[in-house]
Amino acid sequence: MKKLIEAAEIEQSVKKLGREIEKWYQGEPLTILGVLTGSVILLSDLVRAVELPIKIGLIQASSYRGASTTRGELIINESLIPNIDNRHVLLLDDIFDTGHTLQKLIPVIEKRKALTVRTAVLLWKQERTEVDFAPDYHCFKIPNEFVVGYGLDYNDEYRHLPFIASLEPDEIED
Numbered sequence: 001m002k003k004l005i006e007a008a009e010i011e012q013s014v015k016k017l018g019r020e021i022e023k024w025y026q027g028e029p030l031t032i033l034g035v036l037t038g039s040v041i042l043l044s045d046l047v048r049a050v051e052l053p054i055k056i057g058l059i060q061a062s063s064y065r066g067a068s069t070t071r072g073e074l075i076i077n078e079s080l081i082p083n084i085d086n087r088h089v090l091l092l093d094d095i096f097d098t099g100h101t102l103q104k105l106i107p108v109i110e111k112r113k114a115l116t117v118r119t120a121v122l123l124w125k126q127e128r129t130e131v132d133f134a135p136d137y138h139c140f141k142i143p144n145e146f147v148v149g150y151g152l153d154y155n156d157e158y159r160h161l162p163f164i165a166s167l168e169p170d171e172i173e174d
Helices: 007-025 040-047 100-110
Strands: 002-005 030-036 054-062 075-077 088-096 116-124 137-141 164-166
Touching (some): 007 040, 007 116, 007 137, 030 040, 040 088, 054 100, 075 100, 088 100, 100 116
Parallel strands (some): 088 116, 116 137
Antiparallel strands (some): 002 164
């Protein structure tokens, strides 16, 4: 495994994102929806870095299962979303890879009558993007490597790492 982003860099960037969010919403109430499961650590750190009236919600969306490193069918579970009618919503995900997950989640949120929907991600693999939009905010651009740590996993392992690392090819079964 090769470290790409140190824990201190992540902490600093999450605090910077918190300040950006405060500027965007200027004291307005906000609901931050974390995309399960990868965004949980980011969500936890981010809500402590934002001084706004915040509600927290979760949405489950996954196209990777088990040890797979290739995308399958996206499955969305909306049952954990709180009432977001007439609220600003920040959709928070761990990584913007191809962009298909956020592309499919944004209309799900919009149909629930959110005032605004913005997106923020920890990592952006810009060279892999296959959609016609970019996240409103990203903390880091990363190379096209399979990454783990700070919520990101491989076969449900490595989420606990406080840093971001790329796995070596011999560490990945695919």
